[in-house]
Amino acid sequence: MKNRIGKRLVKSYLLLIITTIVILDIFLLIGFKTFYYTSVENELKSRLSFSLNFYNRNYSDKNLEDIILEDNDILWTYTNAEVQVLTPKGNIIIDSIGAISKEPINSQDFLLAKSGTMKAWVGKCPTTKGLVMAITGPIINNSGKTIGYLRFIASMEEANLAILKTMLTLVVFSIVLSIITAIVSILISRSIVRPITDLTEVARKMADGQYKIKARNWEDDEIGELAKTLNTMSEEILKKEQIKNDFISSISHELRTPLTSIKGWAVVLKDSKGQEDIMSEGLTIIENESDRLSKMVEELLDFSRFISGRMSLEKELFDIGQTVRDVCKQMKPRANSNKIDFKTEILETPCVTIGDENRIKQLLINIVDNAIKFTSENGWVKVQSFDENNNFVILVSDNGCGMNKKDLEHVKEKFYKGKHSKSHSGLGLSISDEIVKLHNGSLDIFSELNIGTTVKITIPIIKEEKAE
Numbered sequence: 001m002k003n004r005i006g007k008r009l010v011k012s013y014l015l016l017i018i019t020t021i022v023i024l025d026i027f028l029l030i031g032f033k034t035f036y037y038t039s040v041e042n043e044l045k046s047r048l049s050f051s052l053n054f055y056n057r058n059y060s061d062k063n064l065e066d067i068i069l070e071d072n073d074i075l076w077t078y079t080n081a082e083v084q085v086l087t088p089k090g091n092i093i094i095d096s097i098g099a100i101s102k103e104p105i106n107s108q109d110f111l112l113a114k115s116g117t118m119k120a121w122v123g124k125c126p127t128t129k130g131l132v133m134a135i136t137g138p139i140i141n142n143s144g145k146t147i148g149y150l151r152f153i154a155s156m157e158e159a160n161l162a163i164l165k166t167m168l169t170l171v172v173f174s175i176v177l178s179i180i181t182a183i184v185s186i187l188i189s190r191s192i193v194r195p196i197t198d199l200t201e202v203a204r205k206m207a208d209g210q211y212k213i214k215a216r217n218w219e220d221d222e223i224g225e226l227a228k229t230l231n232t233m234s235e236e237i238l239k240k241e242q243i244k245n246d247f248i249s250s251i252s253h254e255l256r257t258p259l260t261s262i263k264g265w266a267v268v269l270k271d272s273k274g275q276e277d278i279m280s281e282g283l284t285i286i287e288n289e290s291d292r293l294s295k296m297v298e299e300l301l302d303f304s305r306f307i308s309g310r311m312s313l314e315k316e317l318f319d320i321g322q323t324v325r326d327v328c329k330q331m332k333p334r335a336n337s338n339k340i341d342f343k344t345e346i347l348e349t350p351c352v353t354i355g356d357e358n359r360i361k362q363l364l365i366n367i368v369d370n371a372i373k374f375t376s377e378n379g380w381v382k383v384q385s386f387d388e389n390n391n392f393v394i395l396v397s398d399n400g401c402g403m404n405k406k407d408l409e410h411v412k413e414k415f416y417k418g419k420h421s422k423s424h425s426g427l428g429l430s431i432s433d434e435i436v437k438l439h440n441g442s443l444d445i446f447s448e449l450n451i452g453t454t455v456k457i458t459i460p461i462i463k464e465e466k467a468e
Contacts, residue, residue: 013185313356375400
């Protein structure tokens with residue numbers, strides 16, 4: 001993967017840089033050529049205009065032949081260019097370098113000059129076969145008659161040679177720059193690919209079960225965020241593993257105790273024929289342990305749904321106040337049998353909402369059962385309910401053993417059991433908390449060691465017309 005990504009990055013960088021260099025080279029060459037050609041053209045125009053003006057000032061009263069006979073170089077004294085004097089038909093009268101052609105001039109510059117336009121022409125010279133630039137202007141006497149044409153010619157071979165040298169320089173520069181770009185691209189690609197490779201290796205080790213390994217956080221960027229996410233995932237996996245291990249350990253221990261008790265009393269009952277008191281006691285214990293096992297199984301099933309995200313609600317309209325009263329009636333005999341004063345202050349006004357009544361009952365039974373379980377004889381348990389800001393609030397208080405700060409911080413965690421805990425599996429509060437959350441509510445626990453505990457359950461009241 002590293003090589004593939006690295007190669008793609010290098011290719012991308014090189015393609016981008018080389019394309020940019022080529023485009024710049026083309027523009028530079030075009031610009032340089034245009035500049036050079038324009039400079040030569042402007043120079044020829046300047047010299048041509050000077051010579052024509054010189055003629056107009058000093059020799060416009062003479063015809064062309066007389067001027068040539070008197071002083072055949074007055075028209076090209078101030079230029080190094082090749083100069084031709086042409087007849088009105090384009091025939092060469094004289095050439096500054098002696099290149100006389102029998103054929104009349106019919107190049108574009110001459111044709112434009114006949115129409116009154118002074119514009120340069122670039123092409124091959126008929127005599128030298130070299131690339132030249134030519135510009136032609138009319139020679140007009142003092143009568144306003146065109147008596148001939150003056151033509152300036154400059155060789156473009158030097159210009160093309162300079163352009164070629166420039167092109168070669170640009171090519172060499174481009175090659176050097178491409179090499180430097182390739183090196184820089186490789187370094188950059190490695191700096192990008194290396195963190196990804198490290199993350200891949202970390203992920204591979206995690207796939208092999210090495211969840212304690214941590215990904216290095218290289219930079220505070222997308223790759224850094226990926227590393228953080230990977231580390232968070234490993235922590236969550238470790239937590240899940242710990243939950244699984246705790247689950248197996250807790251269930252093994254919790255199931256063993258009632259099963260051992262049931263088995264032991266079954267053996268006793270087998271040999272206690274005619275001993276009704278022993279049989280009654282044994283059957284009672286077996287019944288209680290069976291109920292205990294049933295409750296544990298229900299908790300485990302709820303936990304399984306909770307962990308897998310399959311815990312759901314069967315919502316319907318119900319009076320949550322009546323549900324609280326029903327649970328209190330159900331739990332009061334339990335409290336009385338434990339010699340605990342069971343108090344209730346339940347809102348009498350009907351409070352109809354939408355939710356899962358069975359799940360609400362389950363959570364209330366768990367909470368009240370815990371309150372009774374952790375309260376000593378002659379203690380009290382109090383259940384209150386009231387309406388608060390469109391929320392149905394349930395308070396379950398007791399003056400039992402309470403909890404220290406450490407236990408209070410972890411009490412809603414799965415399988416957590418404090419040192420004074422009488423919980424069967426450590427799942428009751430975590431499941432209750434999940435039920436409340438599924439109802440978009442909250443479960444808060446307040447406790448002080450040796451003073452007591454208060455559990456506050458807040459359930460939003462959903463009216464019928466708002467329920468979908």
